[in-house]
Amino acid sequence: MSQYLYLVRHGEHQDAQHGVADGPLSPRGIRQAELLAERIGGVPFTAAWHAPSTSATQTAALLHRKLPAVQPRASALLFDCVPSGPSSDLPPAFATWFHSVSAAEIDAGRAQMADAVAEFFSPGGGERHDLIVTHNFVIAWFVRQVFDAPDWRWLGLNQAHCGLTILRVRSAKPPVLLVHNDLAHLPFELRTGLPETLPV
Template sequence: MPHYIYLVRHGEQQDAEHGMPDGPLSARGKRQARLLAERLGGVPFTGAWHSPLQRAAETAEIIADRLPSLTPEPSALLFDCFPSGKSVDTPSAYDPFFGAISDAEIDAGSAQMEDAVAEFLQSRPGDRHDLLITHNFVIAWFVREVLGAPDWRWVGINQGNCGLTVLQQRPGRPWTLVTHNDLGHLPFELRTGLPDNLIV
């Protein structure tokens, strides 16, 4: 039986444009989460986890309110982080981005994501549907991992707020990317969190 992982980026954060490290969802973020819950209504979830940060925890709470059989649990493996630093193959265009990240942040993020991959991408018996509510860079790392791309490639993989990414593993096969950043449940005015030229 297949194992599915549903990766969700949290809803839009209130005042995120002002550089707040964490905070509550905006009114638009709450609407995004409610619409995502409707989209996920028919999935027979077997487990759910969320980042402990407020924006992800509040997204999980809104989804759980609409899906009463779901009981999301906080997981430190889903915290927002920087999964890796630059490598010799990283294009120089990314120098300003990586130059603003400390070695300590990179070391912590790398260790976290190594543990997260070991925990959530392990083979599990039975038909499983697991929901992970987390952050842009964390989802990007999972996608990069499944595709076998070089470590630095996570930095160019973007997810919108309450975008849906689905991974699948069938017995004896590697993980597959089924869909990435699906925003079909959100009207255009609720599609936030992506660079402007990627919002479609």
């Protein structure tokens, strides 16, 4: 049997341009969530979870308003975190990123993501469609998990605000990436959150 994970990064929040990690959604973030709800309105969701952060909670609430059958639940396993630290195979170009991250943060993030994979990568006995509203690094780690890539490879995998990534997790076969950071539901002016502006 298969489990489909619909991974969504929260909408843009009001202080995102000033480097603040969390906060209430901006008007643009609200519109991103509304358009995402229209995009996924026909999916027969089995369950929904969201990070307890303000931005993820508000995004999930907007999705629930448009999709009343979706009842999101908060999960501490979906908080933003640093999933892994420096390693011998880490490319030097990424090494400086960890200068401001403590060993305790890395240990906590590594443990959190191990528990998150065990919790959410669980297809069970029937077909499932599960919605997860979370943060960029969590989605990047889940994508890395699908490819069984080196731990550091979540770095450089970026998700736009309210971009859509879909994974298929199977009990008898390896998981697969079906869609990554799909932005078809967002017009150009609402495509925020990426390190670089996309030309299309």
